[in-house]
Amino acid sequence: MxxxxxxxxxxxxxxxxxxxxxxxxxxxxxxxxxxxxxxxxxxxxxxxxxxxxxxxxxxxxxxxxxxxxxxxxxxxxxxxxxxxxxxxxxxxxxxxxxxxxxxxxxxxxxxxxxxxxxxxxxxxxxxxxxxxxxxxxxxxxxxxxxxxxxxxxxxxxxxxxxxxxxxxxxxxxxxxxxxxxxxxxxxxxxxxxxxxxxxxVGITRYRVTVQGAANHAGTTPMRERKDALYETMATLCRWIDYVREKEDLVCNVGNVEILPNEIGVIPGEVRFAVEIRSTDEGRIADAADRLKNLLETPGSCRAEWGLWVRKPPxxxxxxxxxxxxxxxxxxxxxxxxxxxxxxxxxxxxxxxxxxxxxxxxxxxxxxxxxxxxxxxxxxxxxxxxxxxxxxxxxxxxx
Ligand SMILES: [Zn+2]
CATH class of the missing domain: 3.40.630.10 (Zn peptidases)
Known part of the structure; x- marks a missing residue:
């Protein structure tokens, strides 16, 4: 006993x-x-x-x-x-x-x-x-x-x-x-x-930089801006909405840096990290591909990303x-x-x-x-x- x-x-x-x-x-x-x-x-x-x-x-x-x-x-x-x-x-x-x-x-x-x-x-x-x-x-x-x-x-x-x-x-x-x-x-x-x-779960993290152009926040017309924060937000919203529909898949965004992060200046560059977790490596790869596609979709800014952490499930x-x-x-x-x-x-x-x-x-x-x-x-x-x-x-x- x-x-x-x-x-x-x-x-x-x-x-x-x-x-x-x-x-x-x-x-x-x-x-x-x-x-x-x-x-x-x-x-x-x-x-x-x-x-x-x-x-x-x-x-x-x-x-x-x-x-x-x-x-x-x-x-x-x-x-x-x-x-x-x-x-x-x-x-x-x-x-x-x-x-x-x-x-x-x-x-x-x-x-x-x-x-x-x-x-x-x-x-x-x-x-x-x-x-x-x-x-x-x-x-x-x-x-x-x-x-x-x-x-x-x-x-x-x-x-x-x-x-x-x-x-x-x-x-x-x-x-x-x-x-x-x-x-x-x-x-x-x-x-x-x-x-x-x-x-x-496996954990995969990427570091991403979205490159736009810092400029005067008052004199640059909205449609002529290369606003790195706008592009980042639009891309991440689409990506997170995609992940939300999936089973056994979660993602997160962190370590966000906005440059120059001044209220009078259009954001010229945004750096952030994304994390994807799943027990299925295929799902992690799909989510990463989806993000890369979104980042490659032509907009006003350019994006670069690199693998940071990869721990398989x-x-x-x-x-x-x-x-x-x-x-x-x-x-x-x-x-x-x-x-x-x-x-x-x-x-x-x-x-x-x-x-x-x-x-x-x-x-x-x-x-x-x-x-x-x-x-x-x-x-x-x-x-x-x-x-x-x-x-x-x-x-x-x-
Ligand atoms: Zn513990």
Whole structure:
């Protein structure tokens, strides 16, 4: 019998959430900051109190291991990230780590010994930042074709050698499981307890420059202007309207710069970035082509664009998802399969190991905000399912 101790788990989640929390502003826990180190020390102490053998690799990922009956069997890894966006909530990341820790405690208390070793992981620097996001998990899986700049590494106190030395021996791992809040409104709106992501969206970003001509805003007739802002707005409206009609496709525009951005001058140049996300690479390509066509349509301005970021979508492991469905049925939890619109440590992991995720509802779909919230019943269901899933997957991997 696996029994999560709800009070202990929720209290611990709350306690870690105080480390780096500013009243009225949210959680400030940048990777490699003093707050981060404090949170990691707190977690490490809790892991050791739970009888786990801990280790920290050279980039700062923390692991806590519980041996199985066969210490040579590949380990089942479960966790998430311990860093936060600035002004974030206390669940995005830590939920997956502390639920895994609670699951391992519950298994030991229930005298359930898995065949495979179980490891809890707290990945570092998952949130975007100078190191590029999902940093700890990309290092762990050896997906660091272009390491961050020496400056960005130096600011974190790291070297390229630390990256090379922290790549894991992946033959020692059999699966990765990550519990996370949904960060979207789907489960909450539908009143469903558990989401089982089938794929994590790919993200493609382009940088675009629309070149017009700055000129006097009073004396140049409207029809003779090369107004870069007008052309940008007209093009983007048409493009966003196109994307709005599509399924499994979202886009966004950001980092907008208008030059010279003076009220008395016609905008001469606009620079911006666009982002396209989907679990289907074909849909991403279609949306990018559509934008390029619109930008090439002759108008008064010229446009240039270049690829900035390309992270392909990644499918999660069908066998693990099916096992999780069985675990949900065993616990009598409602569940649906769904895509993940946000990137996670599970993305790099899924490229090298059988990987699955568990989502619990986010009230109002709010995330990356101090308003982020999930009711405690949902958090407990997530932790209970994770514990159950570890046992079920232990049997599956045999
Ligand atoms: Zn997260």
């Amino acid at each position: 696996i029994a999560i101790k709800g009070e202990r788990f929720l209290e611990e989640l709350k306690e870690q959430g105080r480390i780096g929390y500013r009243e009225g502003e949210g959680l400030f826990r940048d990777a490699y900051s003093a707050n981060y180190e404090r949170a990691r020390a707190f977690l490490k102490a809790r892991m050791e109190a739970a009888g786990l053998h801990t280790r920290i690799d050279r980039v700062g990922n923390l692991f806590g291991r519980l041996e199985g009956t066969d210490s040579r069997a590949p380990a089942i890894l479960a966790g998430s990230h311990l860093d936060s966006v600035r002004g974030g909530g206390i669940l995005d990341g830590p939920l997956g780590i502390f639920a895994a820790l609670e699951a391992l405690r519950a298994l030991q208390e229930g005298e359930i010994r898995c065949h495979h070793p179980l490891e809890v992981v707290a990945f570092t620097a998952e949130e975007g930042g100078p190191l590029g996001g999902t940093f700890g998990s990309r290092v762990f899986t050896g997906q660091m074709e272009t390491p961050p700049s020496a400056k960005a590494l130096g600011a974190a106190g790291l070297t390229v050698e630390d990256i090379t030395a922290s790549k894991a021996d992946l033959s020692r791992y059999g699966a990765y499981l990550e519990l996370h809040i949904e960060q979207g409104p789907v489960l909450w709106k539908k009143g469903i307890a558990i989401g089982l992501p089938t794929a994590i 990644v499918a999660l492991d069908e066998e693990l998802i099916t096992a999780l469905e069985g675990s949900c049925r065993g616990l009598d939890y409602t569940f649906i399969r769904m895509p993940s619109g946000a990137s996670h440590d599970a993305s790099p992991l899924a490229r090298v190991l059988p990987t699955a995720m568990i989502f619990v509802p986010s009230v109002g779909g709010i995330s990356h905000s101090r308003e982020e919230f999930s009711p405690k019943e949902d958090l407990l269901r997530g932790a209970t399912l994770l514990a159950r899933a570890l046992v079920d997957i232990d049997a599956l991997l045999d």
